[in-house]
Every structure is written in C-alpha cells, then in structure tokens.
Amino acid sequence: MNNYNIRNANPSEFEEIGKILINVYSKLEGFPKEEEQPNYYKMLANIGDFTKHPETELLVAVDENNTILGAVVYFNDMQYYGSGGTATQEKGSAGFRLLGVDSQARGKGIGKLLTLECIKKATDNKRKQLIIHSTLAMKTAWKMYENIGFKRSEDLDFMQGELPVFGFRYQLIS
Structure with a gap:
C-alpha cells in the first residue's frame, strides 16, 4: 500500500x-458535457475560488512524490456549499x-481517504x-459512501438543469 497524504x-x-x-x-458516462453546462466546468476550472469562503478547504491526496491523485472541497459551513436545493x-x-x-489513481482508495478526512474534519x-x-x-461512488455510513436523503435532492442530483447525509451527532 502506498503512503498517501491528505493536505490542503x-x-x-x-x-x-x-x-x-x-x-x-x-x-x-451520462454526465453533462462542457457545452451543456459551461458554468459547471468553469467552476471546476476555478476550483481554488472556493477557498476564498470562510471555513472552506480544498483538500488534495498526494503520493510520496507530492503528485496530486485526487481532490475534494470541504465546507465546514453549509451556507458556502453552493448547491441547488435546501x-x-x-x-x-x-x-x-x-x-x-x-x-491514473483509481482503485487505490483515494476517494475513500478524502471522504474519511472530511468526516474527521x-x-x-x-x-x-x-x-x-x-x-x-457517479453511481460507483454511491456504494463507497453507503458502506462508510452515508444514507440517502431525498429531501436534499434537486435538479441541476436536466440533471437529477441526489442528497446523502452522514450523521455525526444524534
């Protein structure tokens, strides 16, 4: 197992x-292309802009050579989350x-490591x-999320244009 590091x-x-x-x-497969949702892809291109919000971090998983293997944006305050719905x-x-x-890094547990770091934060x-x-x-990721303990929450679902978006919750404090 390689030694991966999660950091800002x-x-x-x-x-x-x-x-x-x-x-x-x-x-x-089945995800809108850039010409269908140009603003979404512009947001991805400018992913670092999220870090201008308070309590928002762009986390990366890197290997021993500091090669970026994956990333996620963590929001400690949902008002900056920027999604549709509630x-x-x-x-x-x-x-x-x-x-x-x-x-190049798929199947090595990088997505799970990033998810677990967000749970820890x-x-x-x-x-x-x-x-x-x-x-x-992104159905492949659903299984990982559900195995970790995320539960589907239909009250968080919304439509992004023609694209149905599905919400999940992970309970930390009951």
Whole structure:
C-alpha cells in the first residue's frame, strides 16, 4: 500500500486540480458535457475560488512524490456549499463537493481517504452531520459512501438543469 497524504492544496496547485476534475467529470458516462453546462466546468476550472469562503478547504491526496491523485472541497459551513436545493440552509452541518480522483489513481482508495478526512474534519468541528450530493453518473461512488455510513436523503435532492442530483447525509451527532 502506498503512503498517501491528505493536505490542503496550495494556490499554485489550483489550476492542476481544476484540470484533473474537468477530466474526471467530463468522462463520466451520462454526465453533462462542457457545452451543456459551461458554468459547471468553469467552476471546476476555478476550483481554488472556493477557498476564498470562510471555513472552506480544498483538500488534495498526494503520493510520496507530492503528485496530486485526487481532490475534494470541504465546507465546514453549509451556507458556502453552493448547491441547488435546501442543503445550504442546513445548520450545524458540514459538507463536501466535487470529489474527483485522477484516472491514473483509481482503485487505490483515494476517494475513500478524502471522504474519511472530511468526516474527521466535521467530527473535529463538532458538526451534527456531513452532507453530500451525487448523480447517477457517479453511481460507483454511491456504494463507497453507503458502506462508510452515508444514507440517502431525498429531501436534499434537486435538479441541476436536466440533471437529477441526489442528497446523502452522514450523521455525526444524534
């Protein structure tokens, strides 16, 4: 097993992370392409902009050579989460979005490591739950999330244009 490290991304890495995420999302079968949702892909390209919000972190998984293998945006305050639906009104909650693993690093547990780091951050910050969203094109990740303990929450579902987006919760404090 390789030794991976999860840390905050450096501003000098933001552009590379954006390119990785665009590559990941644009290749998902059934996920809208750049010409269908240009603003979504512009957001991915400018992923570092999320770090301008308070209590928002861009986390990266790197190997021993400091190669970026994957990334996720962690929101300790849901008002900055930036999704459709009601998620941004959830109080005492954290969330993460835009998790992506480089195609060269798939199957090595990188997505799970990033997810577990977000759970740890939310726990350390005494959040009552962690909220995420996914789409049918990301169904592979659903199994991982559910195995970790996320539960589907239909009240968090919304439509992003023609794309149904599905909400999940991970209870931290009951």
